[in-house]
Amino acid sequence: MHRTDLHRTDLHLEPNEASDLCRVFGPGVLDRHGWDRAFVTVLDEAAAEDALALLVHTAGAPLDEDWAALRVLADAGPNAGRTEDAEACASRDGYVYLVGSQFGKKAGPLAAKRSWIARVSERAIADALEQGGRPTLEIVRLRYGLHRAINDALADVKLLPLGPLGRQVYVDATIAIGEQKAKRWSGTVLPTDHPVNIEAAEFRADGRLLLGLRYPVTADGHPVLVELDNVEELFDDPNAVPRCGRVWVLGDVGSVEAPAGLRALDTRGGDRFDAIIGDLDASGKSATVLADHPEGARADSEHIRFELPADPAGGVVSAEVVHHFGDIRRIEGIAVDHEGHAHYVIDEEGHVALRTLVFD
Template sequence: MHETDLHLEPNEASDLCRVFEPDVLARHGWDRAFITVLDEAVAEDALAILVHAAGEPLDEAWEAMRVPADAGASAGKTEDAEACASRNGFVYVVGSQFGKKAGPLNAKRSWIARVSEASIESALAGGRADLEVVRFRFVLHRAINDALADVGVLALGPLGRQAYVEATIAKGARDAKRWAGRIQPTDHPINIEAAEFRPDGRLLLGLRYPVTADGHPILVELENVDELFADPNAVPRCGNVWVLGDVGSVEAPAGFRALDTTGGDSFDAVIGDLDASGKSATVLADHPEGALAASEHVRFELPQDSNGGVVGSKVVHHFGDIRRVEGVSVDHEGHAHYVIDEEGHVALRTLVSD
């Protein structure tokens, strides 16, 4: 396992996705390029690119660069980028849909954005990338909760219900928010930390929270991503729900931290705890066992002719004492790259496959 320190401010990186075709990489003298997102920033300041000089050893010659972007009328109105995925020359970025660790849920975290790879390349030469932002104001929260209605989800404890659900409902009513009524008393707070596309364009959303009642991680498919950017009145539609049935347990529930695919319906994922211990997370106040799951890289495949359900996985790598594994991307040579939050810096680690 090779480690490279990346100097990015703020130092809260999440997720990885590959960008640029071989001709673009060659033009810049690179052989690999990944986008990561910085979740402490507003969306237009959250993009960074990690590039590797062509022909150099994988434990050397990496460079991290910020990608300045223009979010138009949505500038300053988003926060907490947590997941990214690329498709057809665009990078898509998803907000967590969640709230701070003590609640309530935050409408500024309820969004999806996209930026073209061509615009990213132009921004690296000067200027700013054009970032299209769709602000959900909890309509994606609503769609995911509706999709989970028939799934046996881990019961939300009394502290979480008060902090995330009841407090958000009260804020919407008190401040006459446009989104008032979209949060229902029986809802679960949604924390998205992973995203990846299926071949047909459906976007898999990996939930860190909630998980199933048996502690297994959940994927929900967002069916109409392109429509959301084409029609300002479009409402997100969520369909199939998938569960990794051999990951996590009642004693140590596990959620998604990252997703990647190298093609087809085969996916790589990082799974781990429901929230970090020692940071006064309300989720852990109700479910202290949610801090116990170790981080693992697993691989699984989704059937094409199924409407969701339980699937199995195999372990690719166990991270031992390393907990804050935030992203995974497998390159053209089969080497797995991970972005990891560590105290004071962001680390890129590469698992070299023999």
Template sequence: MHETDLHLDPNEASDLCRVFGPDELARRGWERAFVTVLDEASAENAIALLAHTAGAPLDEGWTAVRVPADAGVHNGRTEDAEACASRDGYVYLVGSQFGKKRGPLSAKRSWIARVSEESIGRALDTGTAAELEVVRMRFGLHRAINDALAGLDLIPLGPLGQASYVDATIAKGELKSWGGTVHVTDHPVNIEAAEFAADGRLLLGLRYPVTADGHPIVVELDNVDELFADANAVPRCGKVWVLDNVGTPEAPAGLRALDTRDGVEFDAIIGDLDAIGKSATVLDDHPEGALADSEHVRFELPAESGPVGTKTMHRFGDIRRIEGIAVDHEGHAHYVIDEEGHVALRTLVFE
């Protein structure tokens, strides 16, 4: 694999998605470009562009730049961007819906945003801020996902997770407009992957929870466009799929990234449930959640909810913090990786 240091600050990045069509890439002298989102940042501060100069070797010619954005009245009211996906000239960003390592869940992490590729291009050319639309859901997506997962046998929520993420959030909500949205029987939801299916529905990959057998879960969000069109719209989640040959009870695996080129076949990164050594409540309850290795897998989703088999494309061995994947027009897989002190982009050339 080829590796490039992206020199991004802050030094944590998540997910990748392709941007710009062939004509726009050619106009800028590029042959591929991706968006990544920067962890722990607000939506308007989370966007970075990775571009590769046309004709350059895959381990050279990369440019990484922050893309300033303006979320209007929502500036400063979001945090923890974790996933991105592109469709029809827009890039969509998704907050984790989760909380800090010791809880509680945070309403500032419950959001979806979008920005047009045209606005990103204008920001690059003029230095002005791209126009970012933000939908703050105040646990609406948490509620919809938990309702969709109701029929699955999930990994048990341990006593610390119950107290720190669920009970503490419910207590905090007693004085909030979103009070009552989080239920005592809920699981906290950590979204780290997003991609569009061919029918335009947004697929969300969960790092947590996983099934009781340790398998990762994909949940379908039915009405992402409606959320931007109607301020009163409520998130609706429908189908749920389980990658049933990935992860085990002894080493459960969650989803870290999703990518597709046709909305039918998907590439994914799977890995541990949380990073070891960061005082994570999830690992206090489930130490085995730190054991799964990172892998690149490929699968197709059936028309209806249910189990899904995967094919392993690459195992990363000792490299654990694989945060994003995008497969380019030539079939090369690009991975964004958090490493100590820097963010790296690695490219795997399949022979």
């Protein structure tokens, strides 16, 4: 297919820090509203129940015109206000899933309010749009359970060494808080752990949730993906703990000189994925990761594609580059629509930047 230039659309939400994209709604909902495309994005500066937004496109309009951004405020019940930093979203079987970063602020420590996963039904979102009210958002507060499961899964992977500052402010400081305040999660974060920053999520064909890590990466600078095996169980059983299995490495993406992490994921069906890769953290913002690893700011943003095999052991896979973004670095989400056009959400000051790469 032939690529054309990126179409630009600027949208406004409050807050305007949009992350990730995933497709939602079938023909019935789209037709009732006069739309031909609808994507969920999440606003990472809000609590989970305030983080949902829709980016919708008027049916038949050119792809660089007639987009709108709609807030969808949800009801989180007793978990209202107990979460922050939504970084990824994915849809499957009529539900939209949101994932917290599991990370911390740029100066640490790790934050339990960022350790969560949530879901809301697409039907409830549609009903709220058409009838008013707030859709119910189910939130599972993980208390570093996913951090633990990912670190255990990565035990045999040679990772970029955690620098002394990162160990101090992310790992040691978090352990100290847990012990001093006798937190329920005390003992879940271990001295040998790496902090985990999830910024991408998408479902495999078998229902496992593929998590893309912005950090850590391998010692050779390659991005890492970890499979969460029991997503549904986390919502069905209050005593369930996350279980992570296979680990995948994109072996021809990133390097020692310019390590690259995952920023977004989307599936074209089966186990074929589109992804955004880029730097390990934003430069100029006093990020601890970059203080220890300044080379982590060098990787450019790219749209890549890869396919995962059924190999139960995981392993290294290759990827192809679809688009290089040049000077545009803060690509936060990707969704490929029913016509094969790629849509990206970009973190820009003061607005939500949507870009569309049209294929003829």
